[in-house]
Amino acid sequence: QVQLTESGGGLVQAGGSLRLSCAASGITLTMYTMAWFRQAPGKEREFVASIGRSVSLEAYGDSVKGRFAISRDNAKNTVYLQMNVLNAGDTAVYYCAARLSRLASTSSGDYDYWGQGTQVSVSS
Numbered sequence: 001q002v003q004l005t006e007s008g009g010g011l012v013q014a015g016g017s018l019r020l021s022c023a024a025s026g027i028t029l030t031m032y033t034m035a036w037f038r039q040a041p042g043k044e045r046e047f048v049a050s051i052g053r054s055v056s057l058e059a060y061g062d063s064v065k066g067r068f069a070i071s072r073d074n075a076k077n078t079v080y081l082q083m084n085v086l087n088a089g090d091t092a093v094y095y096c097a098a099r100l101s102r103l104a105s106t107s108s109g110d111y112d113y114w115g116q117g118t119q120v121s122v123s124s
Contacts, residue, residue: 002026002113004096009118012086016122020081022096022115027077033099034072034079037108038092038120047106048094049081059104063089086122093117 008020020036035050049070050059058070069082079096097111105111 002098004098004113004115006094006096006115006118009094009120011121011123014087014122014124016086017082017084018086018120020083020094020096020118020120022079022081024077024079024098027098027113029072029074029077029079029098031100032112033101033104034070035097035099035104035111036070036079036081036094037097038090038094039117040092043092045095045108046092047108050104050106051079052104053102057104059106061106083120086120088122088124090120091122093119 003025005023033053036048037045038048039045047061051070051072067085072079095117096115098113099111
């Protein structure tokens with residue numbers, strides 16, 4: 001049974017930082033491209049970042065470039081999202097996703113497994 005479990009969300013002041021974690025079980029992380037998406041109330045799910053299967057190629061959404069960093073620890077079967085200089089626009093539920101492919105994608109429909117999400121709230 002595949003399970004992705006996000007943690008690390010919470011309430012933070014604007015300008016602050018948070019680090020999200022996504023622990024994977026039931027899959028071998030090295031076979032998967034991993035990504036983070038987010039969804040704010042009333043908005044569509046938005047691509048945040050992705051990291052390649054083995055080459056560790058990274059991609060970021062325009063709104064988070066230069067502020068967020070995605071990384072992975074295959075030995076721990078865990079993916080991280082370091083979020084810096086947070087602003088109110090980053091408030092959303094953040095989801096971890098896994099895609100059984102070496103190809104990254106910004107489309108949520110291309111991902112095979114999803115976590116339950118973790119809430120990030122940024123106060124201005």
